[in-house]
Amino acid sequence: MSSDKLRVALIGAAGKVAAPCHLHAWQLVDRGELVAVCDVDQRSVDQIGDTWGIKKRYTSYEALLEDPEIDAVDIVTPPFVHANMTLAAAAAGKHIYVEKPMARSTGEARSMIDSASASGVTLMVGESYVFQGSHVMARKLIDAGEIGDVLHVRQTKGPWVMRPEELDRLEGKGHFIPWRVDPELSGGGPYPWLMDHGAHFFATARYLAVDEPIDAVSTLAVDIAGTRDEAVGEARQDSVFSVSWRYANPSIDGLWTRVSSPPEASEFVGFRTEIFGQRGMIRVFGEGGGAPAGREQPPPVSLIAGGSTRTFDPNDGEDRSWFSNVNYYDRAHANALQHFVDSISDGSPPRYGGEDGAADIGSTLASIKSAIDGAPVRVADLPLDWTAYGA
Ligand SMILES: NC(=O)c1ccc[n+]([C@@H]2O[C@H](COP(=O)([O-])OP(=O)(O)OC[C@H]3O[C@@H](n4cnc5c(N)ncnc54)[C@H](O)[C@@H]3O)[C@@H](O)[C@H]2O)c1
Missing domain, CATH: 3.30.360.10 (Dihydrodipicolinate Reductase; domain 2)
Known part of the structure; x- marks a missing residue:
């Protein structure tokens, strides 16, 4: 964490289900702040950014990963892009919170675990039921x-x-x-x-x-x-x-x-x-x-x-x-996201990490x-x- 708060980007921010829940949940989290939003369509990203007062807006997650003022990504996109996004985020040195289901095969999940481990970043899977x-x-x-x-x-x-x-x-x-x-x-x-x-x-x-x-x-x-x-x-x-x-x-x-x-x-x-x-x-x-x-x-x-x-x-x-x-939406998600921030700042493995996912x-x-x-x-x-x- 390079500032007093973990600076987080939400990828898939214009989504219908997980994104609104995470946008609400981040408001309840200490020592973590949403500083960027990303989705495929500029108009929706701008709308989310305006509504939630978030200045950085991206339509390419690859471009977002080059931003040095982002410490972590919160991936709320559908499962078919989880693995690619996680591998790219790990290579860029960003901590990763990726929504369930983590991947579409156990092999994909393994590659996500290995890439996070090789880059020394935290990988947590968004399994809010256990929080x-x-x-x-x-x-x-x-x-x-x-x-x-x-x-x-x-x-x-x-x-x-x-x-x-x-x-x-x-x-x-x-x-x-x-x-x-x-x-x-x-x-x-x-x-x-x-x-x-x-x-x-x-x-x-x-x-x-x-x-x-x-x-x-x-x-x-x-x-x-x-x-x-x-x-x-x-x-x-x-x-x-x-x-x-x-x-x-x-x-x-x-x-x-x-x-x-x-x-x-x-x-x-x-x-x-x-x-x-x-x-x-x-x-x-x-x-x-x-x-x-x-x-x-x-x-x-x-x-x-x-x-x-x-x-x-x-x-x-x-x-x-x-x-x-x-309260599932939003408290369980806020509990999980808080745990993600705490794990990074304490340097301890998250309770629901890649192996669990x-x-x-x-x-x-x-x-x-x-x-x-x-x-x-x-x-x-x-x-x-x-x-x-x-x-
Ligand atoms: N933990 C929970 O309770 C919970 C609840 C809902 C959804 N989820 C999970 O969250 C994920 C998203 O589900 P949803 O229902 O919110 O989906 P959704 O389709 O409503 O939202 C996904 C968003 O991701 C965006 N997206 C897709 N590809 C992208 C890319 N390459 N770059 C940037 N943005 C991209 C889409 O445009 C869309 O806005 C799924 O894995 C789902 O299982 C978890």
Whole structure:
């Protein structure tokens, strides 16, 4: 850090989902400042720069990387450009925060790790689920031994319930922008949505099982090969029903399921995890998690042990995008970005670095391969150059 604040450039600043979230989140971060914005179109970059009072504006990330007054890049572009941008940023000596999913193959992820390491810069992957206040609180309870050894991690993705103002901003399209449903651009082949969400739930599954690695995965999905061109948006989500996994420690296992009944027919919405231990269990709400509108919100974290229930609330406020009392957008992202700044200034490795990003890409790709093959897949058996779109 060459000044008292880390000088950061946001690449992909005109994006619809991650960029607004990071623009808000950087306002909450100490000792880090957005000094430049970059995207492909000058008009949108100028608009973002004017709105957020950011003077440096670039339409070429290569040009931005030559700017000596930039210490770090925050990459919020789609996955198909993550590797190239990371390699170039590392070669230019910039610290790197790159959004999940880190890459489209484990080989790409490895090259990103190696180039950051060779240049001596920090590489952190934007896996905000493991920085969300409720998840961090649940992990503290587990570390404190409140539920004993972890035996089973069960995750549910219920319906997302977007705030009306956010739905308006996204012109009713939600998060389904073209690259997200494209087999190659997303990196997910016939299961782009699994590629997008898998990085999140595998990261959380490892975090809440005290960093236990994932050994093998099995996915239950419908074959949408014949409907690839027609199946868009929610239909693609609906093609994957469940993913189960075994950890390296054979006494622990995990399960993720998708439940898309309408909110008014659901007890809970959004993402939640239940962690079962030898002596108790924890229920924790994550992104967009809670009760549907009009119902009393459950506590973000509940611990059931010793015959009683205790509840916990990180008091992070409400979410800006989802109807939820756990603040994913923007607090979880601000927590992660703060950790990035702190890691650089302390000279310590980030809690979710390149190796973590690569591990969760490995599990995600294995889950897609399992959906394609109709059989369980061991993560270690996946070739470094395997991609879901080339399968
Ligand atoms: N952690 C999270 O919760 C979270 C949430 C949303 C998105 N994401 C991730 O963030 C990334 C972006 O997602 P999004 O939904 O915001 O996408 P988006 O399409 O809305 O935005 C991406 C932006 O990148 C820009 N871009 C593309 N190529 C570029 C280039 N060569 N130079 C400069 N800009 C370029 C595009 O023009 C676009 O404005 C994805 O990897 C996604 O998975 C993470």
